[in-house]
Amino acid sequence: METAESWQPVIVCFICSNASYSPADLAIQQHAENRAAFRFVRVECGRMDPLFVLRAFQKGADGVVVAGCAPGECGGSSGDYAANRRHFVMQKLLNFLGLEAERFQIIRQSHHQSDSIAEFLPRMADQLHSLGPNVKFREVM
Amino acid sequence: MNELTRQLREAARDLLSAGKVDMVLGWEKGSQPFLTPPAFITKAEQADKLCYDDFAIHNLAGYLLDYRDTEYKIALCVKGCDSRSIIQLLNDKQLVRDRLYIIGMPCQGKRDRSFGLLKKCRTCQYPTPLVYDLMLADSSSRQFSGEEAEDSYSDITAFSHQSPDDRYQYWLEKASACVRCFACQRICASCNCRDCIFESERTGWAGRYATPENNLSYFVTRAMHVAGRCTECGECERICPAGLPLMQLNRAVMQAIEENCGKYQAGLAADAISPLCCVPGQRSEKSAVREGEE
Numbered sequence: 001m002e003t004a005e006s007w008q009p010v011i012v013c014f015i016c017s018n019a020s021y022s023p024a025d026l027a028i029q030q031h032a033e034n035r036a037a038f039r040f041v042r043v044e045c046g047r048m049d050p051l052f053v054l055r056a057f058q059k060g061a062d063g064v065v066v067a068g069c070a071p072g073e074c075g076g077s078s079g080d081y082a083a084n085r086r087h088f089v090m091q092k093l094l095n096f097l098g099l100e101a102e103r104f105q106i107i108r109q110s111h112h113q114s115d116s117i118a119e120f121l122p123r124m125a126d127q128l129h130s131l132g133p134n135v136k137f138r139e140v141m
Numbered sequence: 142m143n144e145l146t147r148q149l150r151e152a153a154r155d156l157l158s159a160g161k162v163d164m165v166l167g168w169e170k171g172s173q174p175f176l177t178p179p180a181f182i183t184k185a186e187q188a189d190k191l192c193y194d195d196f197a198i199h200n201l202a203g204y205l206l207d208y209r210d211t212e213y214k215i216a217l218c219v220k221g222c223d224s225r226s227i228i229q230l231l232n233d234k235q236l237v238r239d240r241l242y243i244i245g246m247p248c249q250g251k252r253d254r255s256f257g258l259l260k261k262c263r264t265c266q267y268p269t270p271l272v273y274d275l276m277l278a279d280s281s282s283r284q285f286s287g288e289e290a291e292d293s294y295s296d297i298t299a300f301s302h303q304s305p306d307d308r309y310q311y312w313l314e315k316a317s318a319c320v321r322c323f324a325c326q327r328i329c330a331s332c333n334c335r336d337c338i339f340e341s342e343r344t345g346w347a348g349r350y351a352t353p354e355n356n357l358s359y360f361v362t363r364a365m366h367v368a369g370r371c372t373e374c375g376e377c378e379r380i381c382p383a384g385l386p387l388m389q390l391n392r393a394v395m396q397a398i399e400e401n402c403g404k405y406q407a408g409l410a411a412d413a414i415s416p417l418c419c420v421p422g423q424r425s426e427k428s429a430v431r432e433g434e435e
Contacts, residue, residue, distance in 0.1 A: 050365035051338065051346050054358040058348065085401055086417050089368055092397035093361060093390065096301060098309025136309050140352055 009036045009062035009128035013121070014052060017042045018075035020067040020109040020117055027118030036063075036125035045069070046079030050090055053104060057137035063103045063128045067117060070110035084108070099136050102127040144279040145193045145246065149218065152244060152275060158185040162216040162242050166204060168197040175254040179204065193218070195252045198259065200374045202226035203330040209235055216242040220251075222261070224270035225372040225408030226330040232413060233370065235333050245273030261375040264293065271409065294396045297389065316356040318383040325377035325387055331367040331407075338362070364390040369398060369415035372408040 015021050021042060028038050039061075043052070045068030056064050066087050074080035087106045094104050105124060109117045153165040169180035170192040177196040181204075182188055200223045208215060219227060227243065230236045247269065250262035270276070300308065323340065326332045339347045339359060347362070348355035371391045378388045398405055402416035 050362050051358075054361055055346060058354065058358060082416075082418055085398075086365075086368070088401045089394055089397040089417065090365055092400070093364060093394055095305075096297070096308065096390070096393040097312050097357065097361065098305045098307070100305050137354055137358060139348055140354055 007133065008034075009125060009133070010039065010060055011036050011063040011065060011121070011124065011128065012039045012041065012056040012061040013065045013067060014041050014043050014045070014048055015065075015067045016044050016069060016075070018044070019069040019073060019111050020107075023109065023115075024067060024117045024121060027121055031118065031122050035122055036128065038121070044076065044079070045087070046074075046076065046083040048083065048087065053090065053094075054137060057099075057103075057134065058139040060138070062131075062134040063105070063124060065105050065107060065121070065124065067107050067109055070108045073111055080108075100131055102131060103134060103136075142192075143194065145277055146191065148277045148279075149193050149244070149246070150188045150191050152277070153182055153188040153191055153216065154185050156216050156242065157182070157188065162214045164208075164213055164215050165191070166201045166215060166217040167191045167244075168193055168199065168201075168218070170194075173254075175252070175256070193246060195249070197246075198251045198253075198379065200226055200328075200330065200376045202230060202374075203328050203376065205230065205236055205241075206330070206333055212240075214240050214242065216244060218244045218246050219270050219273065220246050220248040221267040221269050221271070222248075222265065222372070222374050224272050225267065225406075226374055227408075228272055228411055229370055229372050229408035230330055230333070231411065232408070233331075233333060242275075243270070243273045245270035245276040247276075247278055259375075261373065272411070294392060294399075297393050297396050300389070301393075312357060312360075313353045315385050316360065317353040319351065319353075319356040319359070319385060320383060321351045321356065321359065322382060324380045324382065326363060328376045328380045329367065330374070330376075331370040331372065332363065334366070360387070360390055364394050367391065368394045369405070369417035370407050371395065372406075 013024065015024055045066060048066055053064050068080050068083060069075065071080065071084070091104055091106060095101055102124070107117055107120050149167060153167065156162045157165060163183065165182040165188070167180050167182065168177045169190045171178045175196050177192060177194055179199050179201055180190055182191060201217055201219070202223050205215065205217065224245070231238055250258050250265065253259055326337060348358065371394070373391070375388055378386065381387060398416060405416050407415065
């Protein structure tokens, strides 16, 4: 039986393998293993569809992260510019519909600076701890 | 019969009898004074059915998608707001301009069944079609233009100031009225996927049960799929049998686009690129590469 103390937020991380995957993996092993249940999905940020995010929330995620590369460092040629804009619009729309801003976040990870995502993921876990479990967009069967 | 209707019938008759087009898409008078539904005219002798009045609300651009795989040449009547849908469809490469003949209709603002001016007409910015082959004009060609709204997104901003839980409750309540008839998707000219994810055989992505939560995710997905391509014709909201405020979502998306990418309105200029698809300045580079390959 899950108690309030043992509850851990489920964070689905859509992570691009080009820059963010290894630092994120490392960060979780070192700092954040016990703070949240991280679920990694390796996917390029330009491939992200609104349905991926919604499906994660429907199936039980408490938070969703989209991690792409810093502007100009995309492993593809230029998909990250448009992708970044789409994620921003998606974030605004979900926020408009009542999802807390902390629950869907975007981070742009630079190749040269492996610590930004390492700080980001534990911080997000803490934010979700204070928000509590997510019920919005949850699929009710 | 008003002057514009007479001109429209004449133009349709000429086009059909000369064999320039296979079909004229216009409006006809319905069973009630406040109904002017779409008409599909294929023979010159049917041209007298056509009618244009203050109740010709329908945006006919969406119907063109039913004919995108055919060889039909279609003449189509457009009002100012509809012409933006046409431009957007051409930009999306859904239509071939050569197979279209666009009849521009002047518009004095359309009225709903209570004879009041439609909400979207009150702040109309483009009463004159932006693209046409033939422009009809009546003698009393007074220029209609909506009042200039000071902040067009004021209602969206006001709603955003409510607490997240209130917002979610509001939308959940709205979504529980949705019956998933997909009328909003069928009527929308920007919703032009050949195989809609919500209607396709593939399961696992979009929940099929019409629960409020699933409906909400349908709204979000649809709003995101037409993001940057919605031309604010307001057809989705008009056609919704549950009376849902769907344009609020589209306008929230537009506000977010404006906030992040600068001022952009879909369907204004031919060959404009949506800021969500491409970054300005990039296109020339890419097309140059593509041309080099060829």
